[in-house]
Structure formats: C-alpha cells, structure tokens
Amino acid sequence: MTPTSTPLLTLSIVSHGQALLIRPLLDDLIRLDLPGIEVIITVNIPEEEASFQRLPFPARVLRNATPKGFGANQNEAFAHSRGEYFVVVNPDIRLTALDIPALLAPMSDPRVGAVAPVVTNGDGAIEDSVRRFPTVAGLVRRVLLKQRAPGYQWGPSPIEVDWTAGMFVVFRRKAYRDVYGFDHRRFFMYFEDVDICRRLKRRGWSVILQPAVTVIHDAQRASHRSMKHLRWHLTSAARYFTGL
Template identity: 60%
Template sequence: MSGTEARGVCLSIVSHGQGRLIRPLLGDLLALRERLTEVIVTLNIPEDEAFLAEFQDRLPIRVLRNAQPKGFGANHNGAFAASTAPFFVVVNPDIRLRDFALDALLAAAAEPGAGVAAPVVYASDGQLQDSARRFPTVARLVRRKLGGPQGPDYSLGQVPLAVDWVAGMFMVFRREVYASVGGFDDRYFMYFEDVDLCHRLHRAGLRVLLLPQARVIHDAQRASRRQLKYFVWHLSSACRYLLTA
C-alpha cells in the first residue's frame, strides 16, 4: 500500500452528547494524524463542543450538526456523503486506540474481494468481546436471551478470519465498496444495521474480515440500554432483519 493510500482515511464518529467519551478517542488519533484525511464528527444532538477545541488545529476535524436526531446508519451515511477519502472508517465514541494497527486494517480492506475489515474488540477490563458473530436466526437469538452460550462465535488465530458479520464499533471500508452496497440501511434506527450491511456484502460476493493483529478497546457505556426505548429499537430491528434477510 502506498503512502498516499495509507493517508487517505476518513474516520466517522457520531456523538449523542458524548463529548466526554470522544475526547480521549481524539487524543488517541493524534498518533495516526499523518494517515488521516478527515475526522468527521457528527453531533446528533446539540452539546457543548469544547471537547473539540483542543484538537481542531491538530486533527483534520470536520463537524456536522443535525437539526433533528438521526439513527446510527443515517448519521454515518451522511458523513460518507460529506467525505472524499478512499477509505471510510466507522468508529464508536467509546472506542480507544492503543498501539493500534491501522495499516493492517487498511491493507486487509484493500484486498480484492474484501468488503469490510475490523479489529478484535476487547473490553476495558481486558475481556474479549464477541464483536464478530454468525448471522442471527430466531433460534440463536432466543438461545442468547434465555442465557445460552455468550462467548465468541469464532476462535482467533494469527491470520485474518472471514466471518459472517462484525459489530459497527469499528469498520473499515474501501470507498467504492461502501458506495456499491449503498452504505447502511437508514431504516434501521439502531441495532442490526451492521448485521444487515455485512449480509449485503456477503450477497455481493465480498468478505467480512476480522484481524487478530488489530485490537481496539471498547469502553462500553451500557446503563442507558436498560431503557424501554432501546429494547423497542432492538426488537424492531431484529424483526426487520429476520423478515428481510
């Protein structure tokens, strides 16, 4: 991969009033700034933008402000439409990058036949998260809800692994690949939009790759997930996927 290609990267981060989480992520990105063309931060709701000020002169930050809140996929699709870089990277606000192997992910995403490349995800306590899974079915979803197996669906080795789908916490796409499948489906407000996109990549004959040598830390903030609206979003998205996949 040439130096020009390695620098042609747009990172898309969406904030739902999460400046406190995004600030340390932007700090981590300083180590990668020579490879970054754009860091698009979408403010889904109004918030104090002070967390951006100290990085405006050190990172190529562009801020998008929504008049009305949008869903996960719609926000990243909007960032993609505003971007120009040959690689488009979807990043959650609560991701941390320490000793991060960006070049390995870019090289994997650039391979012929690759649809998306993703790192292995660890929790802040060091536990491996199940960020790469087999496609959900009614039976699998029921087993998980009833306390069935909760561990990773795949065993990690030393080489990139082709999987069914990867979570939208960190996804690396070639620009032309993302555009060819239409990006995320805006009809998913939250949840299953990453499953759906990976399913469409598979249908297009493209691989979903998990890279053991690339690792990120997910500093999960899960308290709000207990609210009823999150359950409703999850249930409606699951039904949409299962009925259309």
C-alpha cells in the first residue's frame, strides 16, 4: 500500500527465513486494524515473500545482499522509517491487543526515550524482559548457577528500568537518533539492547516499562541450543564488559 501520511509508529521486523513465523504477527496487525502504523520487514536471507505482500497498511520490504546482525538491520530500517516512534518487534511476537495510547502515555514526559510493554510467554507467565544492568557476578549467577530472580517488580503504573530486552521496544525517534541507534559495529547479536539502553541513560533519556500493555513472546532461545549463537552471546558479553 502506498503511504499517504506520516505514520505514528514504524514497526520494524527482521526475518531470518521466518516468513511462516512472521505471518501470524502480520495477521494480528491486520485484525487489530491499528491506525497510524507502517511496517518495515527486512529479509535478511532470501526466502519466499508472498506472506509480506498485499498488506492493508503501509509496508515496505528491505532485502539484504548479505546477512546482517540485529543492530545493523534495525539501523537500516530506521533510516527508511517515517514514524514518529520506531518500534523494534521480534518475529515471534503475538498481539491479542495493542493499546497504542497507553503504550505511548509515558512518552508525554520528554525525557523518556524508550518504552516497553510487559512480555508474557504463550502460557501467560511474565517473562524476565526488563532487568538491571548486568555485572560479571550477576551473569555468572544467571548462566552458570541458573539463579534468575526478576530484576524488577511493578504495580499498575509505569516504572523506570535499566534496560529492556529487544523483543518489543518503542523508541522515541529523537532518542534513537541521539545515540546513533544500535552499535552494530561492536554487537552482531546479543547485548545490543543492553548497550543501547545504557547509552540512552548516559545521554539523559529514561527507559520505561508500561504495565498497562502486554505482548506475547514465543521465545526461540537460540543461544541455548546453538553453539554459534552461544559464541555470539559470549563475545557480545565480553565486549559489553570490557568496552572493546
């Protein structure tokens, strides 16, 4: 569909051969008939694109000649986006509803740079999607000792958090540009969400959890089953802690 006006939200979805995973998310967006959105789908590796065509909202498909990492893909999508807010969305997110005014309510504070909803799994259990900034000791407890106490507890009101996982995050356009987006040169995959939130805070922006809005995440947990992903995860952790 040809865009006719500036959208409120740009939803950016990256596909790694995941058209079948993304189609239910697109169906959710069609069913919800959300006003003021555009969708950018980045095809990171060649695949059948029929699921991405003939959508009833403004949509654009970006195609990579060679695969890129998470941050590089999102930064490229941002460069092509038009929305007042830039929304990073995992392919495996599902939306039973999306209250956009509630989601954007914390943005009434001009110091807020990013907002995330509560994330649940398919069974309705709350996922550990907002956390304190990691430490080496905390990472050892989390990975080796399997001690994964939630970083935050909350009630009905929005709260400020250190960082939010990049499953579904709304960035104020000005804030995303202020920190030059994700650091795709240092982080190919993993820890780029921690890093961008840390850089936002260093620039005076706050990161907010909005408990009034919930999305569903069908977690893939690739780093738990793939040596390649585990290597990326450990490399990114080392770069985060050392600053290299």
